[in-house]
Amino acid sequence: MIALTLSEIAAVLGGTIHLHGSDTPDTVVSGIVDTDSRVMEPGGVFAAKPGETTDGHLFVGRAVEAGAVLAIVEHVVEEPVTQIVVPDVVTALADLARDVVARVRALGRLRVVGITGSNGKTTTKNMLARILQDEGETIAPRGSYNNEVGAPLTMLRVTDDTTYLVSEFGAAAPGEIAKLAGLVTPDVGIVLMVGMAHAGGFGGIEATTAAKSELVRAVAPGGLAVLNADDGRVVSMAAIAAEGGVEVRWFGQGETADVRASDVEVTASGTRMTVTADGVGIPLHLRVLGAHHVGNALAAIAAATALGVSLDDAVARLETLELAERWRMQPLGSDRVRIINDAYNASPDSMAAALRTLAQIAAPGERTVAVLGAMSELGEYAGEEHDRIGELAVRLRIQRIVIVGAEARRMFLAAVGEGSWDGEAVFFGTADEAYEYLIGELRDGDRVLVKSSNSAGLRFLGDRLGESFS
Known part of the structure; x- marks a missing residue:
């Protein structure tokens, strides 16, 4: 401070x-x-x-x-x-953060970037921080410090020499993003996507859209909104930006995006693509696993280049990033049995993206194994969304589907109902039971995804498996 x-x-x-x-x-x-x-x-x-x-x-x-x-x-x-x-101590933290950031802003150096979205906030935050840290002192959250306590604590780490503050804004209810973003009035606001994460708390997808748009409303007049051109709900926020005198910079895989990706190739060593920004294209090898991180990388590049970083520098720095965050598409194990531990957070969108990545990275002769737990904070949508993931795992031809925990049982039943009748799908009540099964079941050439919400605790199962097969 x-x-x-x-x-x-x-x-x-x-x-x-x-x-x-x-x-x-x-x-x-x-x-x-x-x-x-x-x-x-x-x-x-x-x-x-x-x-x-x-x-x-x-x-x-x-x-x-x-x-x-x-x-x-x-x-x-x-x-x-x-x-x-x-x-109230929590209110006091917010008040102190607001004052400290305002004092540093008055020195004329600090630029503030806010990031929100149903998925990808932490990965994008880490990508952008990696790009910006070579430009000047950059403060970004530890882990997922994005709530009413974590966000102010991050803001309070700024110093008189800080050039960039990257803030991550999460929310489980309407008004929370507006409150957090209002502490700093971002110069740049990034909206990644709108999905079913926390839909139970918001009351549905439209309410979720309105909540995420709070960041666009909070951007300072004359500032910039970095928006996902591939997500129709995010596209609708351009009107809000126009009302507030905020410029829009688009990212995505369509031709209309200011920063876009083409020739995307997903492999077990990362994702290769061509990134084009403002008409200039260069290759990028993103070592963070998963095609769903292409959009996160594009968002980080869009924000960084708008802040004055060259495309060449942005891409070169991203290529040094091997892991977005612990427990997020984290490669463990060995070439013999590769474990991908992605069990810190899970929503229907991120679960589907991780399953597709698992299906994409397996080479001929390699077996795919999905170890899945419950997705939290879905409210009345929980049942149907767990059904959908169980069905998707079968349709993607995942060869072993291991469902863990009573709250995820519908995922198992949906997989069986979709056609997994011959032992491909199994259910265990606890992570310990699943571990004992997997120790005996996994074999050379297996590619294993461990995915669940934080509350399901499967990230520790992923760690155990990674150590056992290292």
Whole structure:
């Protein structure tokens, strides 16, 4: 965080200072801000956020032991550290982030990019950050820090020398993206796609579209919206951009896109394509697995080139990226048995894309195995969407379909109903049972996809399999 005095922080938060030791209202604080005492560093600020299962106020002492010099709290705790008491710690984080970003913006250097979409946010964020980091100090979220806590914590990492802030905006309900994006008023807003992820919370696909369009509305007048020309729902957001005086830059695989891909070839070593930006085309070998990441790469290139990065540099830097993020199309195992661990998040769209990738990358003589768990946050659409994925796995001729967990059982039943009658599809109640089966079932030449939502926990099954076949 930039250097601020205790009195400045308290004024921004509307809080009351309780000084400790030799601290005065003019004492300057400039360390990291976090809600996790385990990552606290000397000089840092600990935000004691109450949680669903525990309370951050219980960990103030640990944060102090790790070097915290200030705690933002909702009530005074008996620990040897200066504290600022606020009505709500989460609101305080947002207020502090808004103020810090505004102060750095006033220096004239900082450019802010916001990213949203039903799928692909974290991958695109990492791709864009990789391109921009060679241009100047770039701050981007750790993992999927994209909610009401994670997004402000990322914003609070900016310094006076930061050139780019890349923010990822997720949401499970209407209004959340508007709230987060409103903290920074992005110069560039990227909308990747609109799908069924979190549709249960939004109330349907049209409501999801409206929620994702909140980012376009939040872009500063005169700014840029980077929109997916291949997604009709995203295309409709161009009208919103026009109303707000925001320019549109299109990405996609159609001829009308400003940044587009052609001659796409998906292999087990990545995806090869020709990227054309503003009439200039060059080859790109994207080592991140999956054709569904082509759009993410195009979005990152579209934003980066609009910010002044040359196409040659953008492509060269993307080619150095081997993995988008842990548990996202992460290659594990060995050439003998290749495990693709993609079990951090799952929606109907990302599940279908991962299955298609599995079918595409298997060479003749190699067997495809899909280990699938439940997709969360689909609400009333959960049943039919799990059915659809089970049917798709059969239609793609996936040779072994392993369904794990009671919440995914409909996927298994749909696969059987679609024609997987001879043992191709199996069901296990737990990941341990699935692991024991797979250890005995997998053989040389197998290509294995592990895919589920985070809550299903199959990412750890993927890790176990990767280690067993390394």
